[in-house]
Amino acid sequence: MIGKIYKIILICGKKPLSRSAQNRLVIYNPRLQSFIYLCAFILNYMIQSMTGFGKASLQLPTKKITVEVKSLNSKGLDLNVRMPSLYREMELGLRTQISTKLERGKIDFGIYIESTSEQTSTKVNVPVVKNYIAQLKEVYPDADETELMKMAVRMPDTLKTEREEIDENDWEQIQVIIEEALQNILTFRKDEGESLEKEFNLRIGNIRQYMNDALALDPERVQAIKDRLQTAISELKVNVDENRFEQELIYYLEKLDITEEKVRLTNHLDYFLETIKGTEANGRKLGFITQEMGREINTMGSKSNHAQMQKLVVMMKDELEKIKEQVLNVL
Numbered sequence: 005m006i007g008k009i010y011k012i013i014l015i016c017g018k019k020p021l022s023r024s025a026q027n028r029l030v031i032y033n034p035r036l037q038s039f040i041y042l043c044a045f046i047l048n049y050m051i052q053s054m055t056g057f058g059k060a061s062l063q064l065p066t067k068k069i070t071v072e073v074k075s076l077n078s079k080g081l082d083l084n085v086r087m088p089s090l091y092r093e094m095e096l097g098l099r100t101q102i103s104t105k106l107e108r109g110k111i112d113f114g115i116y117i118e119s120t121s122e123q124t125s126t127k128v129n130v131p132v133v134k135n136y137i138a139q140l141k142e143v144y145p146d147a148d149e150t151e152l153m154k155m156a157v158r159m160p161d162t163l164k165t166e167r168e169e170i171d172e173n174d175w176e177q178i179q180v181i182i183e184e185a186l187q188n189i190l191t192f193r194k195d196e197g198e199s200l201e202k203e204f205n206l207r208i209g210n211i212r213q214y215m216n217d218a219l220a221l222d223p224e225r226v227q228a229i230k231d232r233l234q235t236a237i238s239e240l241k242v243n244v245d246e247n248r249f250e251q252e253l254i255y256y257l258e259k260l261d262i263t264e265e266k267v268r269l270t271n272h273l274d275y276f277l278e279t280i281k282g283t284e285a286n287g288r289k290l291g292f293i294t295q296e297m298g299r300e301i302n303t304m305g306s307k308s309n310h311a312q313m314q315k316l317v318v319m320m321k322d323e324l325e326k327i328k329e330q331v332l333n334v335l
Contacts, residue, residue, distance in 0.1 A: 053196030054109035058189030060181035075109035225310040287334035
């Protein structure tokens with residue numbers, strides 16, 4: 005039984021099951037089935053990008069419906085909905101549906117209708133056109149009727165559009181492709197998120213390596229500081245209390261010690277990697293962590309007092325800036 009449940013979890017996490025597959029694998033217990041899908045979500049969760057695109061279309065008897073949704077990074081939810089006036093009364097519920105699914109980003113959503121029928125809802129208002137022509141004949145009795153017709157059809161109210169009512173069956177089918185388009189953009193976001201995660205792991209690994217390289221230079225740095233101070237004292241040609249000199253040297257070296265910064269930076273690096281494995285949207289949190297990482301790296305740079313170590317700090321800053329650029333795109 006446990007083996008069967010685990011198998012379903014892995015399958016469900018990779019892609020939605022078809023109806024036939026559900027019939028073959030489902031365990032006929034609604035609560036247990038909900039638990040399985042929740043486990044699948046947690047096991048396969050990864051960070052998502054805010055950048056994405058989704059599209060779906062539907063062919064109805066008299067028209068073709070296309071749904072498109074695209075998103076870019078944004079601090080909050082900036083939703084722009086374009087849809088025919090026929091479906092405008094559905095906009096409020098549609099906005100709620102989109103915001104629940106996509107959460108954050110600058111989102112452009114559109115429903116487009118392409119008529120495939122020979123019939124049209126716009127018709128010539130014949131009585132009005134005839135009335136205009138009659139009035140124009142009074143003004144220009146000898147005018148050509150074709151020219152009068154051209155003038156008349158440009159007048160107001162010569163065309164009338166019959167307002168269509170929403171067909172509930174059509175809207176139900178449109179809801180299906182709206183859901184499909186949203187699922188497509190979520191898949192796109194997840195794929196982008198996978199690339200971002202690889203990028204973050206690479207950059208975090210580089211920062212960790214540069215930090216370890218800098219620590220390896222620490223004994224050399226400390227010895228260089230001691231030698232420089234000894235040289236400066238000897239050039240003064242004065243007698244110095246060796247004990248007092250050692251005390252001052254220790255105090256000075258403690259101020260330049262980077263052990264605390266190394267520990268805190270290591271913790272921030274680990275926390276960053278832990279956060280991208282979390283089960284909730286975490287783009288803002290990652291931004292805060294990178295700020296803390298930047299503080300520790302800057303402090304290490306100000307304390308280093310060593311040319312080669314400062315070069316490594318610059319390289320760490322460069323990697324951190326690349327992380328910050330990509331974090332802006334994380335959901």
